[in-house]
Amino acid sequence: MENQPALRGALGLYTVIFITFLYAPFIVLAILSFQSGPEGGPQFPIIHWSIYWYKHLFGLTPPSRVAPLPIGDALIRSLILAFATMVTSTLLGTLTAQAFRRRFTGSGLVFYLVVLGMMVPGVLVGLGVALVSTYLGVDRSWWGTTFLVHVVYTFPFAFLVMLAVLNRFDRSVEEAAWALGVPPARTFRKITFPLIFPGVLSAMLFAFTLSYDEFPRTLFAAGGDLTLPLAIYGTFSVEIHPNIFAFGVLTTLFSFAILAVYGLLMAMSVRRARRVAIQEEIA
Amino acid sequence: MLEIRGVRKSYGAKRALDDVSLSVRPGEYLSLLGPSGSGKSTLLRIIAGFERADAGEIYLDGKPLTAKPVHERGVGFVSQGFALFPHLTVFDNVAFGLRFRQRNPVGAPAEVKRRVDEMLELVGLGELGGRQIAQLSGGQKQRVALARTLVVDPHICLLDEPLGALDANLRRRMTIELRRIHQRLGIIFIHVTGNEIEALAMGERVVVLDQGRVLQTDAPDTVYNRPASLQVARFLNRYNTFDQRDLDGAAAADGVSCIRRDLIEVREAGYRAAAPETLTTATFVTAEYSGSIIVYFFSLPSGKVVEVEYHLSHKRPAELREGSAYALVWRTDQAMVFGSPKIAA
Numbered sequence: 001m002e003n004q005p006a007l008r009g010a011l012g013l014y015t016v017i018f019i020t021f022l023y024a025p026f027i028v029l030a031i032l033s034f035q036s037g038p039e040g041g042p043q044f045p046i047i048h049w050s051i052y053w054y055k056h057l058f059g060l061t062p063p064s065r066v067a068p069l070p071i072g073d074a075l076i077r078s079l080i081l082a083f084a085t086m087v088t089s090t091l092l093g094t095l096t097a098q099a100f101r102r103r104f105t106g107s108g109l110v111f112y113l114v115v116l117g118m119m120v121p122g123v124l125v126g127l128g129v130a131l132v133s134t135y136l137g138v139d140r141s142w143w144g145t146t147f148l149v150h151v152v153y154t155f156p157f158a159f160l161v162m163l164a165v166l167n168r169f170d171r172s173v174e175e176a177a178w179a180l181g182v183p184p185a186r187t188f189r190k191i192t193f194p195l196i197f198p199g200v201l202s203a204m205l206f207a208f209t210l211s212y213d214e215f216p217r218t219l220f221a222a223g224g225d226l227t228l229p230l231a232i233y234g235t236f237s238v239e240i241h242p243n244i245f246a247f248g249v250l251t252t253l254f255s256f257a258i259l260a261v262y263g264l265l266m267a268m269s270v271r272r273a274r275r276v277a278i279q280e281e282i283a
Numbered sequence: 284m285l286e287i288r289g290v291r292k293s294y295g296a297k298r299a300l301d302d303v304s305l306s307v308r309p310g311e312y313l314s315l316l317g318p319s320g321s322g323k324s325t326l327l328r329i330i331a332g333f334e335r336a337d338a339g340e341i342y343l344d345g346k347p348l349t350a351k352p353v354h355e356r357g358v359g360f361v362s363q364g365f366a367l368f369p370h371l372t373v374f375d376n377v378a379f380g381l382r383f384r385q386r387n388p389v390g391a392p393a394e395v396k397r398r399v400d401e402m403l404e405l406v407g408l409g410e411l412g413g414r415q416i417a418q419l420s421g422g423q424k425q426r427v428a429l430a431r432t433l434v435v436d437p438h439i440c441l442l443d444e445p446l447g448a449l450d451a452n453l454r455r456r457m458t459i460e461l462r463r464i465h466q467r468l469g470i471i472f473i474h475v476t477g478n479e480i481e482a483l484a485m486g487e488r489v490v491v492l493d494q495g496r497v498l499q500t501d502a503p504d505t506v507y508n509r510p511a512s513l514q515v516a517r518f519l520n521r522y523n524t525f526d527q528r529d530l531d532g533a534a535a536a537d538g539v540s541c542i543r544r545d546l547i548e549v550r551e552a553g554y555r556a557a558a559p560e561t562l563t564t565a566t567f568v569t570a571e572y573s574g575s576i577i578v579y580f581f582s583l584p585s586g587k588v589v590e591v592e593y594h595l596s597h598k599r600p601a602e603l604r605e606g607s608a609y610a611l612v613w614r615t616d617q618a619m620v621f622g623s624p625k626i627a628a
Binding site: 170172173175176177180181182183186188190191194195203276 | 331332333348350353354355357358359362364366367368369370377378379384385386416428431437455541
């Protein structure tokens with residue numbers, strides 16, 4: 001395949017197109033976020049470049065006809081919710097995957113039930129939770145019903161990640177620790193967990209991002225206090241101004257920052273493992 | 284003293300261990316020899332507590348072991364792949380058991396350091412405490428695994444094919460090391476291996492296991508010179524086996540005759556056997572020279588290959604013509620006859 005220039009060209013072109021489709025919408029938004037304000041709208045051409053809408057986000061502009069984005073509280077809520085979901089789902093996912101290392105009775109069935117849960121349409125799950133909570137007389141809230149829905153939604157992802165990680169885990173290392181007189185719980189803390197930590201990071205990243213921009217389930221489960229995606233959607237129904245684009249740029253930069261932290265942590269804990277692998281290849 | 288009584292273990296329909304009983308003396312170095320699938324590793328894992336026996340009991344110094352979880356047994360285990368903790372240094376690997384074991388953990392850093400250093404010294408890794416596991420060679424990993432196990436003073440040290448992952452040179456050095464360490468500590472070592480030479484070299488006694496059954500438990504020279512059954516003889520890789528139809532005349536009784544390779548003499552065809560000798564006629568195929576030993580390959584009319592070994596320190600190499608017939612002769616009383624011809628392939 002390496003020596004077929006036509007095919008290589010085609011694949012290269014395909015990759016370029018793919019990347020373009022991936023990033024073009026965001027780049028357009030990013031450009032438009034530098035539209036002048038408050039008179040400039042969410043469309044080309046750029047009247048003149050400015051950071052007006054960024055200032056507007058933080059309330060640094062004189063009052064105008066464009067109201068500030070009502071998303072401050074929603075952002076805080078979404079971050080707290082995503083964090084709590086991440087911790088809970090990763091913990092549950094790790095424990096469940098740990099249980100699956102022993103083929104307990106009915107483990108096959110449980111596995112399929114967990115995974116099939118991922119296939120249920122989100123809107124229906126949200127609606128169902130709303131109906132049940134009304135029936136039970138439980139108030140819907142972002143920290144209650146929504147949290148529950150988010151954990152249910154992200155748990156299978158964390159579980160699958162951890163299952164893959166533990167499948168590759170060398171059991172004899174744990175056995176070695178037990179044989180030294182170290183009880184299983186302590187062995188898990190001191191040996192197993194540090195070794196599967198890169199996998200735990202991945203599971204956490206999945207759970208966090210899935211929860212952070214979850215929309216369909218949250219739509220019905222959230223109650224009065226909105227999460228960030230709902231709040232943003234709410235602003236669309238009035239009139240769209242470039243301040244939403246500015247916010248989009250900032251939140252994306254924030255995500256990149258999180259990814260960078262993740263990458264850094266990952267590199268640190270993988271470097272050692274890679275050294276082992278290389279060493280063994282040489283030996 | 285380790286007492287194994289009537290241990291059975293099946294995986295589905297496959298029987299891994301079938302009524303295994305063994306008694307290991309205090310301080311003994313025991314070799315457990317068997318082909319892959321013989322159940323030797325399973326037995327070791329049951330003693331360690333990684334697997335549960337379907338039936339049977341194991342007693343350590345008179346106390347039943349079977350119901351105890353792994354971490355309460357005081358049984359050390361060195362696995363084939365060493366199973367070192369890759370995220371810890373050599374020192375921390377060895378210190379791990381001392382620091383975190385349930386019973387009698389050692390908290391004082393000075394005491395941990397003293398005992399770890401002492402053990403690293405014993406296995407010959409004195410200066411390597413600060414190394415990462417990834418920076419070690421295979422032989423060094425082996426020593427770390429050993430030190431890590433021995434530093435917590437186990438009652439027994441189980442070694443699952445401990446030399447399997449090492450190259451030939453290292454293997455020889457480690458056998459010497461292992462014996463030295465065993466002598467220093469005076470605890471029971473059980474050494475599982477599929478290599479008959481290793482088993483004979485290491486063990487004060489050798490247990491031969493096949494298809495989940497103990498075939499023989501004896502001192503190495505007894506196992507080597509007087510294998511208890513045809514399977515043991517086969518497994519030692521040093522014996523030729525003959526059906527009666529392979530032998531000239533009716534020299535032997537019913538059953539399968541086994542004769543060690545180096546006890547056979549090659550004579551010109553037409554040689555007439557004296558009374559206490561057994562003889563068979565075979566065609567010379569080829570020879571294999573390996574320094575102090577030369578092995579001649581013959582084929583019988585039945586197609587079976589016979590190996591004859593000459594130790595060149597006390598025999599001159601024979602001048603043989605490929606494709607010619609020769610008489611293979613041995614003293615009848617040096618052969619063993621086992622009465623189960625159906626096993627002979």
